[in-house]
Amino acid sequence: MAQINVYNKEFQEIDKIEIRDDIFNIEPNMDVLYRYVDMQLTNKRAGTASTKTRAEVRGGGRKPWPQKHTGRARAGSIRSPIFRHGGVAFGPKPKEYHKSLNKKMKKLALKSALSVRFRENNLIILDDLKFDNPKTKDMKEVLNKFGIENKKVLIVLPYKEEGYKNVKLSAKNLPQVKVLIADNSGQNKKNIDGLNVFDLINNEKIVLTREMVNKIEEVIG
Known part of the structure; x- marks a missing residue:
């Protein structure tokens, strides 16, 4: 000893x-040291990050402008991710992070x-x-x-x-x-x-x- x-x-x-x-x-x-530290840091994550999809943001009930003859690209809703204040594509949602x-x-x-x-x-x-x-x-x-x-x-x-x-x-x-x-x-x-x-x-x-x-x-x- x-x-x-x-x-x-x-x-x-x-x-x-x-x-x-x-x-x-x-x-x-x-290797085990790495796994333990990785587990500790992962389990500290709150997992509360959240964004709104196009189905959750406000507005956009009607077509913003006619489909043709405006010279603009066609659009069906202002809630599309390409618009300002539109929904977020592939954004984070609440998730439980846990390792053991x-x-x-x-x-x-x-x-x-x-x-x-x-x-x-x-x-x-x-x-x-x-x-x-x-x-x-x-x-x-x-x-x-x-x-x-x-x-x-x-x-x-x-x-x-x-x-x-x-x-x-x-x-x-x-x-x-x-x-x-x-x-x-x-x-x-x-x-x-x-x-x-x-x-x-x-x-x-x-x-x-x-x-x-x-x-x-x-x-x-």
Whole structure:
């Protein structure tokens, strides 16, 4: 099993822990990574774009001018797509966009994304990260001590507790920082729906707490 350093908020190394090679150090499957990200982005599409066809636009009940002897092209309705304010030919209509992957592929994609970040040395493990009050200044201090203030950072926390919520609020005004609390309303402590491949790939530095590592290994191991 691979080992990784554990730090406190002051960026002081306080421990080493072993992480499972079958989760954090596998050979990344780039095809499954692509499929997972494609599924995430596709499922975010609202599918509400809509245009009116010639049958739906207003007006055009009668023939606009005689068929012959006007010198103009024949026309049967001003609702034709060739006229201004006419209907739209082949325009978008409401559509449901949905893709899915089986559980095995989802787990493989998460393992691949975590392994990519671990092999790049972009995975940071903290003993814990809680704030007594939500303050952007406190979050900036942590980022500065770790030297990642100019990086895109993803912080993943395990439970919905007051201290963790304060961390999330402290990062709200920092556009390069995203905080996920991987908990489903406290109903199922094993649920890590908040952790996803797109955020792992879209952010350069990944910060996990020691408890979050245990949770990941328990759920997707």
